[in-house]
Amino acid sequence: MAFESIKELMALHNKTGKEVWQLIMEEDAHDRNTTPENSFEKMGAMWTAMKASSDNYDPSLRSSAGLSGGDGERIRQYKKKCISGEFMGEVIAEAISMAESNACMRCVVAAPTAGSCGVIPAVLIPYVRKHNTPEDKIIKGLFTSAGFGQIIAKRAFIAGASGGCQAEIGSASAMAAAMLVYLQGGSAEQSASALAFALKSLLGLVCDPVAGLVEVPCVKRNVIGAVNAITSADMALAGIETMIPPDEVIDAMREVGLAMPSSLRETGLGGLAATPTGVNIAKNMPRLGSYN
Amino acid sequence: MNLFDIMGPVMVGPSSSHTAGAVRIGRVSRQLLGERVEEAEIFFHGSFALTGAGHGTDKAIIAGLLDMETYDIRIPQSMEIAKNEGMIFTISAIDLKNAHPNTVLMYLKGKSRELEIQASSLGGGRISIDSIDGIQTSFSAEYPTLIVHNEDKAGHVAQITSMLADKNINIATINLYRNKRGGYAVMVAETDDPIPFEIIKELEKAEGIIKATYLN
Numbered sequence: 433m434a435f436e437s438i439k440e441l442m443a444l445h446n447k448t449g450k451e452v453w454q455l456i457m458e459e460d461a462h463d464r465n466t467t468p469e470n471s472f473e474k475m476g477a478m479w480t481a482m483k484a485s486s487d488n489y490d491p492s493l494r495s496s497a498g499l500s501g502g503d504g505e506r507i508r509q510y511k512k513k514c515i516s517g518e519f520m521g522e523v524i525a526e527a528i529s530m531a532e533s534n535a536c537m538r539c540v541v542a543a544p545t546a547g548s549c550g551v552i553p554a555v556l557i558p559y560v561r562k563h564n565t566p567e568d569k570i571i572k573g574l575f576t577s578a579g580f581g582q583i584i585a586k587r588a589f590i591a592g593a594s595g596g597c598q599a600e601i602g603s604a605s606a607m608a609a610a611m612l613v614y615l616q617g618g619s620a621e622q623s624a625s626a627l628a629f630a631l632k633s634l635l636g637l638v639c640d641p642v643a644g645l646v647e648v649p650c651v652k653r654n655v656i657g658a659v660n661a662i663t664s665a666d667m668a669l670a671g672i673e674t675m676i677p678p679d680e681v682i683d684a685m686r687e688v689g690l691a692m693p694s695s696l697r698e699t700g701l702g703g704l705a706a707t708p709t710g711v712n713i714a715k716n717m718p719r720l721g722s723y724n
Numbered sequence: 725m726n727l728f729d730i731m732g733p734v735m736v737g738p739s740s741s742h743t744a745g746a747v748r749i750g751r752v753s754r755q756l757l758g759e760r761v762e763e764a765e766i767f768f769h770g771s772f773a774l775t776g777a778g779h780g781t782d783k784a785i786i787a788g789l790l791d792m793e794t795y796d797i798r799i800p801q802s803m804e805i806a807k808n809e810g811m812i813f814t815i816s817a818i819d820l821k822n823a824h825p826n827t828v829l830m831y832l833k834g835k836s837r838e839l840e841i842q843a844s845s846l847g848g849g850r851i852s853i854d855s856i857d858g859i860q861t862s863f864s865a866e867y868p869t870l871i872v873h874n875e876d877k878a879g880h881v882a883q884i885t886s887m888l889a890d891k892n893i894n895i896a897t898i899n900l901y902r903n904k905r906g907g908y909a910v911m912v913a914e915t916d917d918p919i920p921f922e923i924i925k926e927l928e929k930a931e932g933i934i935k936a937t938y939l940n
Contacts, residue, residue, distance in 0.1 A: 434725070460727040474728060481734040481795075485812045495738070497778040533738030537780050537800040544849070546740045578731035585725045591847050593741075607730075644775040646738040700775070718777040720768060720815055 434459065436581045438624050441583065445620050452620045453572040456579030467624040475571045475578070482541045482553045487508075489529040493536040497717055499647040501536055519558055519660065519661045527554035529649040540659045544581050544590040544603055547646045551604035551653030552577060552622030555612055565615060577611035580627050587679065588686035592639035593698040595689025597650075602634035602685060608661035609668070618669050628674035629664035636688055638696035639675045640703025643714035649704055679708050725848075733849060736799045741826055742772065742779035745845030747799065749828060752853065752865045753841050756937050759834035761789045761811055767818035770825035772845075773825045782815050785828060788815075794849065808824015827854070837935070859901045865939050867896055867914040872927060873934040876902045876909040880932060884911065886934065892918045908934070 435441045445452055457475075491505035504525050511521025530550035534540045542548040552574075560570055573718045581590065584603045587596040609626035613619075618626075634657070642648040674681070695702030704710050728884035735744040754761055766785060768776050776782055780800065787802035790809070798805060806813060820827055832839045842855040853863050856871065863869060870888075874880045881900065888895060894916040902909035918940055927936040 434727070456727065462750070463726060471727075475731065478728070478731050478734070496780055497780075529934050537736055537738065537783070539734060539797055540746075541732055541734050542849075546735060546737050546744070549737070559864050575727075578727050578863055580728055581730040582725060582858070585730060590725075590730070593847060643778060644771065645778045704829055713760055717775075720773060720782060720817060 434463065434586055435579070436583075436586065438580070438583055438627070438682075440590040441514065441579070442620060442624060451572070452579065452623065453575035453614065455678070456575045456582075457683045459579075472571060475574050476542055476567070479567070479570055479574060482538070482543075483557070484613060485530060485533055485538065485600075486526065486542050486553055486557055488538060490536075490538075493532070493538070494645055495532075495535040495645075496537070497537070497580035497643065497645055497647060499642070499645065499713070500532050500651050502532070503651070514608060520662075520693065522561075522657050523554050523658050523662065526557050527551060527595040527654040530554065531654040535645075535647045535651060540623060544585065544607065545592070545600045546590060547650045548600040548604035548654060548657060550651075551594050551601065551657035551661065552608045552611070554658035555608045555655065559612065559615060563615075573611045573615045576614040576672070577607040580610045580623070584631075584682050584685075587682045587687060591698075595685065596692045596697055597639040597653060598631075598634050598685055599689055601653045602631050602637055602720055605634055605657035605661045605664070609664040611660060612665035613668050616665065616669055618665075622668040624678045625672070625674045626661075626668035627674065628678040629667050630660050631681050631685055632674075632676070633660050633664065635685060638692060638694055638703050639698045640705045641698065641700055642705050642710040643717050644700030644705070648710075648713075705716040727762050729848060733794060735794045735849065736797065739779050740773065740849045741845045741847045742781045743784045743799075744794040745795075745826065745847075745851050746772070746781045746784035746828070747788040747792060747794045748849060748851050748865070749843040749845060750785040751791060751793070752788075752851065752939060753832060753839065753843070754789050754832060755939050756841065756856065756871065757832050757837055757839045758937050759837055761832050761834060763833040764789055764811065764813040765831040766813060766815045767829040768815065769818050769820040769823050769827040769829065772826050772828055773817035785815075786811075786813060789832070822854040823854070824852070826843055856910055859903055859908065861899070861901050861910060861912055863899070863912050863914065867916070868918050869939040870913045870915065870924075871937045871939070872911045873910065873936070874909055875932045875934070876905065876907050877932055880909070881911060883930065884913070884927065886921070887923055888913070890914065891920060891923060893919055912938050
């Protein structure tokens with residue numbers, strides 16, 4: 433049932449000489465009592481669904497609460513002027529579009545959660561477009577990402593209600609960073625370092641959604657998750673090593689999450705949700721039964 | 725957590741607890757009723773009542789009652805679809821005692837059967853069925869699950885488990901719930917393997933069995 437630690441995964445990788453994605457795929461096949469081929473096919477279906485969500489983005493949609501929609505297209509139109517360059521413009525656009533699609537009740541791939549569904553596709557889709565990455569390599573990248581995410585879920589948490597936004601966007605960012613290192617041809621240890629950098633940089637991020645909805649600030653937090661994944665991957669690929677081992681970083685995320693007051697864990701009672709504007713928005717939300 | 729709970733599920737947003745979980749509750753309830761839902765009285769408690777409209781929990785639960793999956797792109801239109809299919813439904817808020825914040829209570833009617841069900845969405849799309857026809861239960865509907873309503877008399881459990889053993893079906897968990905001694909009891913058995921249809925049919929005919937339903 434999944435790996436207990438990144439240390440354990442690295443040790444197995446060094447002992448068997450098998451790539452990390454393969455170890456993760458084999459573990460999944462064992463766990464779900466199926467074949468590695470079936471596991472690979474299933475991950476392929478996740479990639480297909482991710483691409484379909486991206487292709488089906490509709491800039492004219494608005495969420496039921498009216499707080500989200502259309503901004504993905506706004507940044508897409510602007511991307512050539514981006515201070516951080518056109519590639520980063522595409523990353524920002526993809527992150528917002530995907531998170532807006534989620535808020536507007538479109539189909540997405542929760543990765544690891546619905547609220548953080550924009551992070552992984554935001555780095556993956558523009559990357560694949562730029563590098564013409566073959567499909568099987570993309571799927572292997574997703575295994576790498578999911579396997580590291582599974583360890584985070586096992587040692588800490590991935591739900592905002594449990595550990596704040598660091599557990600959702602932070603985990604998604606860490607998963608995306610590890611995946612990017614793999615796609616760029618980095619080592620397993622570099623993937624683990626990238627994960628640590630990404631998680632460390634988002635440690636303490638609270639979950640404070642306005643009116644309790646997965647919209648403000650969640651949609652735009654997908655952007656910081658994606659951008660942070662790229663800078664973390666680059667640091668690891670440049671040979672920078674994490675001072676705190678990745679497992680200890682994950683454990684620290686858990687400690688921080690447990691120390692967070694419940695008002696900052698998806699209750700819609702603290703942080704941005706508790707600002708005068710946030711409170712006012714919550715007051716004017718659509719109510720149940722208004723359609724009857 | 726399984727690998728595809730981390731990369732996945734594929735779902736209609738915005739929330740795994742308030743949307744995907746609600747679809748699953750609706751769908752499991754529809755399966756437990758065992759036939760098309762004709763009338764539904766739906767009550768949302770806690771966070772479901774407070775943020776349900778913004779999260780599409782209302783559309784999600786109706787979609788589930790229409791037997792849609794969590795990734796069905798028709799979920800946002802479920803209310804119109806339900807109305808076109810002649811389903812009558814009401815949704816309102818309720819304050820339940822000692823219930824999980826994401827809880828729904830429903831009274832469902834089909835052509836020949838009725839069901840009262842209370843269920844909660846625990847996060848990440850996982851759910852718990854908390855009561856059936858007023859009898860407290862606790863199961864996840866993640867495994868093949870057999871639910872038998874029977875008179876609370878000696879021998880029913882043995883009868884059912886031996887039927888399953890005969891077909892080489894391994895029971896993962898088994899729980900019994902009842903309202904009072906000698907009254908009405910509900911047995912919930914989660915199995916590792918799917919249960920053949922003929923066992924359900926056979927059970928329904930057995931003496932003292934009020935109804936048998938099966939989730940897979």
